[in-house]
Amino acid sequence: MATNNIKVxxxxxxxxxxxxxxxxGICSALAVTVxxxxxxxxxxxxxxxxxxxxxxxxxxRNTIPNRIRIIVQLVVVAALVIIVDQVLKAYVYDVSxxxxxxxxxxxxxxxxxxxxxxxxxxxKPWASFVDGIGNGLGYSFILIALAFFRELLGSGSLFGMKIxxxxxxxxGYQNNSLMIxxxxxxxxxxxxxxxxxxxxxxxxxx
Amino acid sequence: xxxxxxxxxxxxxxxxxxxxxxxxxxxxxxxxSKTVKTSLGLGIAVTFVLLVTAxxxxxxxxxxxxxxxxxxxxxxxxxxxxxxxxxxxxxASIAAMVxxxxxxxxxxxxxxxxxxxxxLPLIAVNxxxxxxxxxxxxxxxxxxxxxxxxxxxxGFGWFLAxxxxxxxxxxxxxxxxxxxxxxxxxxxxxxxxMAISFMAIMGIKI
Numbered sequence: 001m002a003t004n005n006i007k008v009x010x011x012x013x014x015x016x017x018x019x020x021x022x023x024x025g026i027c028s029a030l031a032v033t034v035x036x037x038x039x040x041x042x043x044x045x046x047x048x049x050x051x052x053x054x055x056x057x058x059x060x061r062n063t064i065p066n067r068i069r070i071i072v073q074l075v076v077v078a079a080l081v082i083i084v085d086q087v088l089k090a091y092v093y094d095v096s097x098x099x100x101x102x103x104x105x106x107x108x109x110x111x112x113x114x115x116x117x118x119x120x121x122x123x124k125p126w127a128s129f130v131d132g133i134g135n136g137l138g139y140s141f142i143l144i145a146l147a148f149f150r151e152l153l154g155s156g157s158l159f160g161m162k163i164x165x166x167x168x169x170x171x172g173y174q175n176n177s178l179m180i181x182x183x184x185x186x187x188x189x190x191x192x193x194x195x196x197x198x199x200x201x202x203x204x205x206x
Numbered sequence: 207x208x209x210x211x212x213x214x215x216x217x218x219x220x221x222x223x224x225x226x227x228x229x230x231x232x233x234x235x236x237x238x239s240k241t242v243k244t245s246l247g248l249g250i251a252v253t254f255v256l257l258v259t260a261x262x263x264x265x266x267x268x269x270x271x272x273x274x275x276x277x278x279x280x281x282x283x284x285x286x287x288x289x290x291x292x293x294x295x296x297x298a299s300i301a302a303m304v305x306x307x308x309x310x311x312x313x314x315x316x317x318x319x320x321x322x323x324x325x326l327p328l329i330a331v332n333x334x335x336x337x338x339x340x341x342x343x344x345x346x347x348x349x350x351x352x353x354x355x356x357x358x359x360x361g362f363g364w365f366l367a368x369x370x371x372x373x374x375x376x377x378x379x380x381x382x383x384x385x386x387x388x389x390x391x392x393x394x395x396x397x398x399x400m401a402i403s404f405m406a407i408m409g410i411k412i
Contacts, residue, residue, distance in 0.1 A: 020390075023233060023236055023237055023390065024233055025233070026229070026232035026233050026236065027229050027230050027231070027232045027233070027333045030229040030232070031228070031229055070301060070327065070330060070331075071298065071301045071302070071305075074297050074298065074301050074330075074331075075294065075297075075298060078293045078294040078297050078298070079294060081293055082290060082291070082293050082294060085293070086290065100344070101337060101340045101341065101344060104292075104293050104336065104340050105230070105333050105336060105337055105340075107293055107297050107336060108297070108331050108332065108333040108335075108336045108337075109333070110233040110331065110333075113331045178402075181402075181405065182227070182229060182401060183226075183398040183399070183401035183402040183405065184398065185229075185398075186229075186394050186395070186397045186398030186401060187394070187395050187398035187399075189394045190387070190391045190392065190393075190394035190395035190398065191395075193386075193387075193390055193391040193394065194384075194386050194387050194391050195386075196386075197385075197386035197387075197391065198386040204385050204386055204388065
């Protein structure tokens, strides 16, 4: 039972990664990864919301009538997102402003609906909670990787602190401004998928 | 702040394109853009749902949720600000509207209903729909014609993007892409390149 849950927790990191394999949660992954700090906050928010909504829906799964299934799921998720949004506005207001509509869009983040339908509706509460955390962390992992490269190569800083020393700039090094712009995030995800599929041949689609 | 309908429409289609500028609706964009036929169906469905839900949500926001919006009910409600409930109310109304649209389409035109198939319920959780409602709220459009121009433009821009991507992917079947990059990987990179080309029109003020 315990080893089963450990598998549920670790599979979304690689073989079932929500972004690169399940193709879920793309929208927010691209928009918030310009800097490392918003990316981490977003990753944490999604992890919290996924885990708790998985837990709640799993506890309710035998009492929800089939016809209004989607509406019930959306209401639970929306309520959790409102709470997370208010907490963010209270404690990290500057990051919350950067994230703007994307915190609200966690509601429609496909990862949530995807995991609710695929896992929480048919599994026990604790397993669903662990699955939510696993997928949230797999998602955060990709977000952090993207934000790391985009901020480092695009602004020469991490967490707002300058990393690349001034001597590099004096020698003629320039920040790659394309990294800050949205299209680069897409290309970076393509490259991450390329690397991942080269290492795991099983993921290659014919 | 009354904007010219046509200006707002053209701006929403190209400069504020939901896919290439804001990366909303990516999940279904990536999953459904394999053939032009399905993309046409989904694009039209998304535009239609946007046209129906965005003005409806604007009315709800204007007359119920904004600060002081409930003043028409009774002067004592002047100080009430219910905008923290926006997420919940918007997503619930979107889910309800999509269910309604599905029932009407099934009654009025069964062949269209069969063609759209599973896409219609999927649209309820498409980020674009909720995002347009939230953008309308954030940008504080003051008239319903602005809202209609914006939602029509956003839907049409999304439609153009997904059909263009499907056309490219159909042609890609005949090219020699390295195996790990086939399918999802190359689609991301192409979307990134298309986004770069759309950047050429960014910043044009009309």
